[in-house]
Amino acid sequence: MARTPSNMLPLGTKAPDFRLLDTMSDTKRSLDSCKGLKGTVIMFICNHCPYVKHVNAELVKLAKTYKSKGIECIAISSNDVVNYPLDSPELMRKNGIEEGFIFPYLYDQTQSVARAYNAACTPDFYLFDARLELFYRGQLDGSRPGNDIPVSGEDLKNALNLLLDNQAPPQDQKPSLGCNIKWRKE
Incomplete structure (x- = not known):
């Protein structure tokens, strides 16, 4: 498990x-069919990563809390399922x-979506x-498996x-940290 930070898209x-x-x-879903009225959280996750397992309950809680406020969450898994079968669509x-x-919970079989978002971990x-312009990218919080900081x-x-609240984006945006996306060998 390689500790890999986000690439921090502009x-x-x-x-x-x-x-x-x-x-x-x-079913097939597009960004337009999943987006929120006021905002959209896109999360690159997978089944087997200990960093993701560590935050899954909080992701569900967050999605439930913000759905009624016009925010939709979308999870995408882009891992190579040949070499990482635990991330197969059936197991997703x-x-x-x-x-x-x-x-x-979307399956990015070609990994083209992860590449388009410059996802790393x-x-x-x-x-x-609401205009689908990036407002924030980075960590959920400072908690990581084993660091004793609560999620x-x-x-x-x-x-x-x-x-x-129609405010400016947060000034301090820290990269997320987790397992690297498992890229297919070309």
């Missing part, structure tokens, strides 16, 4: 469009059900405003609250 970047399989509903669905995901978080979601929640 603020204001327009969210790259996509159309991917939603493993939760077994099973994991999503077990974790209580209330958001789409799991988890990797992006918050886009709170404070960094992402702060950004969400600023967005909903």
Whole structure:
């Protein structure tokens, strides 16, 4: 497990469009069909990463809290399932059900969406405003497996609250840290 930080896409970047399989509903979903009225959180996650497992409950809690405020969450897994079969679409669905995901869990088979977002790790978080312009990218909070800091979601929640209050993006945006995305060998 390589500790890999986010690449920190420039603020204001327009969210790259996509159309991917939603493993939760077994339908194709586009960004437009999933986005929120006031904002959209796009999370690159996977099933097997200990950093993701560490925050899954908080992701569900956050999605439930902010859905009624016009924010939608979208999870995407882009890992190579040949070499990492625990991240297969079938197991994504099973994991999503077990974790209580209330958001789409999309499978990026070609890894083109992860590349378009310049995603580097799991988890990797992006918050886009109503115009789908990047408002925040970085960590959920300072908690990591084994560091004894409680999972709170404070960094992402702060950004969400600023967005909903029509404030400027947070000045201090720290990269997320997690397992590297498992890229396919070309």
